Amino acid sequence: MGTVEPQVASDAQTPDSKDQVTDGFQLVIDALKLNGLDTIYGLPGIPITDLTRRAQAAGLRVLSFRHEQNAGYAASIAGFLTQKPGICLTVSAPGFLNGLNALAHATVNCFPMILISGSSEREIVDLQQGDYEEMDQLAIAKPVAKAAYRVLHADDIGVGVARAIRAAVSGRPGGVYLDLPAKLFAQSIDAELGKKTLIKVVDPAPKQIPAPQSVRRALDLLKGAKRPLIILGKGAAYAQADSEIKNLIEKTGIPYLPMSMAKGLLPDTHELCASAARSFVLPGADVVMLIGARLNWLLSHGKGKTWGGKGHKDWGGQKFIQVDISPQEADSNVRIDAPVVGDIGSCVSAFLSEINSGWAKPPADWTSAIQEKKTSNVAKMAETLAKNPSPMNFHSALSVVRDIVKANPDAILVNEGANALDFTRSIVDMYKPRKRIDVGTWGIMGVGMGYCVAAAVVTQQPVIAIEGDSAFGFSGMEVETLCRYNLPVCIVIMNNNGVYKGTDTDPTGRDPAPTVFVKGARYDKLMEAFGGVGVHATTPAELRKAMEQAIRSKKPTLINAVIDETAGTESGRITSLNPSAKKK
Ligand code: ADP
Ligand code: TZD
Ligand code: MG
Helix, strand or coil: CCCCCCCCCCCCCCCCCHHHEEEHHHHHHHHHHHCCCCEEEECCCCCCHHHHHHHHHCCCEEEECCCHHHHHHHHHHHHHHHCCCEEEEECCHHHHHHHHHHHHHHHHHCCCEEEEEEECCHHHHHCCCCCCCCCCHHHHHHHHCCEEEECCCHHHHHHHHHHHHHHHHCCCCCEEEEEEEHHHHHCEEEHHHHHHHCCCCCCCCCCCCCCHHHHHHHHHHHHCCCCEEEEECHHHHHCCCHHHHHHHHHHHCCCEEECHHHCCCCCCCCCCECHHHHHHHHHHCCEEEEECCCCCHHHHHHCCHHHCCCCCCCCCCCEEEEEECCCCCCCCCCCCCEEEECCHHHHHHHHHHHHCCCCCCCCHHHHHHHHHHHHHHHHHHHHHHHCCCCCCCHHHHHHHHHHHHHHCCCCEEEEECCHHHHHHHHHCCCCCCCCEEECCCCCCCCCHHHHHHHHHHHHCCCEEEEEEHHHHHCCHHHHHHHHHCCCCEEEEEEECCECCCCCCCCCCCCCCCCCECCCCCCHHHHHHCCCCEEEEECCHHHHHHHHHHHHHHCCCEEEEEECCCCCCCCCHHHHHHCHHHHHC
């Protein structure tokens, strides 16, 4: 620990005996506990080592990682899964910066998270006198956080934590930074007074009821539609309004398309699910209702050829209804004819109360055309999945994963990579809400092992991670963490020897190509090094056996699934965003 400050912050009494005194460490712990925040994802060191120890002693779950980025991703997804801010705890400057990536990720994906970092002495930092791990962390966090606060006095900890919680979960959720300078922790104040400074946040994410007029406008538009479509995004999954959303779709009979992390909100096998006819419904729809989904790059900005527009920026002619908690989201890419601002539970309930009084199903020519497309695409896919090539390819391996997930619908599926991501998303059906967690809005690599830890800890369900070999490398060292906490996680590495594929070569013959890795790498040995189960699988049968065994045993398992190194495509499904590939 750094300097120990005698005491400050409280006016009246001088503490006369040790047990009537509390300190900054304790108040942080008490403030978190008081608000039901019982899990910390972090990495110890100056000045927060004692905070991790004392939090653990006080009954909080403290999960210690090998790199702060992974702890941060764990906290971010815990926020998504629980609607409570996930807490990431780091040391100053470098630890803080390592965690910052995840904070930005939380903000971009609308996940509630609080990054708490210890920081160095304010006076020295502000005069830039070269303190240990000196950095103006608050200033650096601000641009990527939804909000950022610093607490200087122990009797402000209660307010600091309360503000951080409200900022993280209210309205559009996001990442919040809380800066706690080293000196704060050792400040002691009278225990009774300290207790009174704590705040139990009342109604941290208040309901936001939509204006009746906006609800009517939206329903009028939807009623007049000949080819309506509902798009469910991860905001809809986050909102935990599962039965309302199911009712809306089933009562209206409108086909829907789930975005990646909204898969399973209704089972992907639902008759109204249009996933297998995506490239038919997007250009074909005349009215589209977005529920917790932004018209960003993942939806081609609501225009262009994907939507039936002539050129890449041309409007396809759709009218849009957008249900979102953020009043600023509408019109961000194309005109939104009927914005409905509110929380998804309240908005969908408002729709339902109107719809209950009768709703005509969409015209049969639209729904039957979708059905036809689905049937033919599903049949084509089934044919591909049934093949058993040697070496194994993405399809034959994922056909196994598809069966395992079907048999274990409560398991959480973590997914990252390029081809390993795109193929899994389209091949593996999800059956329940919030079971699929992946690379999110930025399409980032590195979320894998942090997500596995948090998913196992907060849901107490088995976790299956389908990882590209490159993707896995970003957080691979956390297999030790999985073993240390003995978490029921089954990792499958789709090992195609590299980024996208393993076949590139250096034209000069000097080095390996930038996209390729050591051929035939044995990632399974990595898991064995820490006492977990490692399996080398070269056939679908071996993969199936190993996955079944992993789920049954609940032991941390890593299956190195050998995939044909020629099988992938450059950038997976987003080749068009790749400038060099476009030129070819
Ligand atoms: P996807 O990537 O699945 O399309 P996005 O992350 O783009 O989803 O969109 C999620 C949207 O959901 C954001 O615009 C966010 O404001 C919104 N959102 C998040 N939580 C809620 C909620 N409880 N009620 C309404 N909207 C929400
Ligand atoms: N760095 C980060 C943090 N995020 C990224 N998305 C990338 C780099 C670029 N990138 C992708 O977009 S996918 C990918 C990288 C490096 C890895 C793809 O290789 P993989 O998957 O082995 O994980 P496939 O199955 O071989 O395609
Ligand atoms: Mg790969």
